[in-house]
Amino acid sequence: MVVEIFASADTVRGHDPDTEKEGGDTKKAPDTDLNTDKGRCFNFDSSVYYMSNEEKNWEESRQDCREKGADLVIINSKEEQEFISKILSRRKAWIGLNDRDREGEWKWVDGTPLNTGFWGQSEPNSAAGEEDCVVIHDHTDPVWNWSDYPCSRQFIWICEKTVVI
Numbered sequence: 001m002v003v004e005i006f007a008s009a010d011t012v013r014g015h016d017p018d019t020e021k022e023g024g025d026t027k028k029a030p031d032t033d034l035n036t037d038k039g040r041c042f043n044f045d046s047s048v049y050y051m052s053n054e055e056k057n058w059e060e061s062r063q064d065c066r067e068k069g070a071d072l073v074i075i076n077s078k079e080e081q082e083f084i085s086k087i088l089s090r091r092k093a094w095i096g097l098n099d100r101d102r103e104g105e106w107k108w109v110d111g112t113p114l115n116t117g118f119w120g121q122s123e124p125n126s127a128a129g130e131e132d133c134v135v136i137h138d139h140t141d142p143v144w145n146w147s148d149y150p151c152s153r154q155f156i157w158i159c160e161k162t163v164v165i
Contacts, residue, residue, distance in 0.1 A: 038052065038053055038054065039051055039052040039053050039054075040053075040087075042083075042087055044080060044083045045079075045080065046162055046163050046164075046165065047160050047161065047162050047163060048070075048160070048161050048163055049073060049084075049087070049158055049159065049160050049161075050065070050068060050070065050158070050159040050161075051087060051088075051093065051156060051157075051158050051159075052064070052093075052156045052157050052158075052159075053156065054156065055154040055155055055156055056154055056155075056157065057151060057152050057153065057154055058072075058094050058098065058133040058151040058152075058153075058157075059151060061094045061155075061157035062094075062096070062109065062157075064157070064159070065157070065159035065160075068159055068161070069161060070159040070160055070161035071096055071109045071110070071159065071160065072094060072095055072096030072109050072157060072158065072159060072160070073095050073096055073158040073159065073160040074095075074096050074097075074108045074109065074110060074112075074160060075095060075097075075118065075136075078118075078143060081118050081136075081142075081143055082142050082143060084136055084158060085136065085137075085138040085142040085143070085145060086138070086142065088136065088137065088138050089138070090137070090138055091137065091155075091156060092135040092136070092137040092147075092155045092156070093135060093136055093137070093155055093156045093157055093158050094133065094134070094135055094155050094156070094157040094158070095134050095135065095136050095146070095157075095158060096108050096109035096110075096160075097109075097114060097133075097134040097146070098132050098133045098134065098151065099124075099132050099148075100132045100133070100151065103126075103132075106124075106134075117146060118136075118143055118144055118145060118146050119144065119146045119147075120137075120140075120141070120144055120145050120146060120147050121144070123146060123147050123148060124146075124147070124148035125148065126148060128149070128150055129150070130150055130151075131148035131149050131150055132148065132150070132151050133148065133149055133150070133151040134146050134147070134148055134149070135147055135149050135155055136158075
């Protein structure tokens with residue numbers, strides 16, 4: 001499944017995922033549609049993103065990304081933030097940020113602390129109590145639109161896989 005969903009990462013590196021060598025002969029692989037009913041793929045900078053169409057809680061969403069050889073998205077710049085907001089089309093999606101280990105200490109899924117955040121107005125606020133995971137949404141502002149939510153809520157999610165060129 002990793003190859004199917006992130007096949008476009010190979011294309012970025014100059015490999016054509018639609019062909020494969022077999023006994024020295026190059027043959028065309030069967031057509032695979034990356035934009036299936038389960039999700040869609042996008043490229044930005046040096047990453048490939050997968051956005052699901054189904055909804056899961058934060059932990060299940062992260063597990064799905066990891067099964068694909070990726071992880072929930074880590075947003076490193078304003079440009080990446082705007083790109084993610086644009087592809088969401090007014091939906092909410094899990095990103096790889098949480099404060100599950102210690103309240104108020106926001107960390108990315110790779111363990112790095114949050115340095116630059118794009119919180120929406122009055123966020124994070126733990127309004128529903130235990131709001132330890134973060135969603136991104138583009139309801140009013142394409143940049144300042146993160147909100148903390150209970151990790152048990154179900155939303156779509158965005159995986160990110162860095163492409164090494």
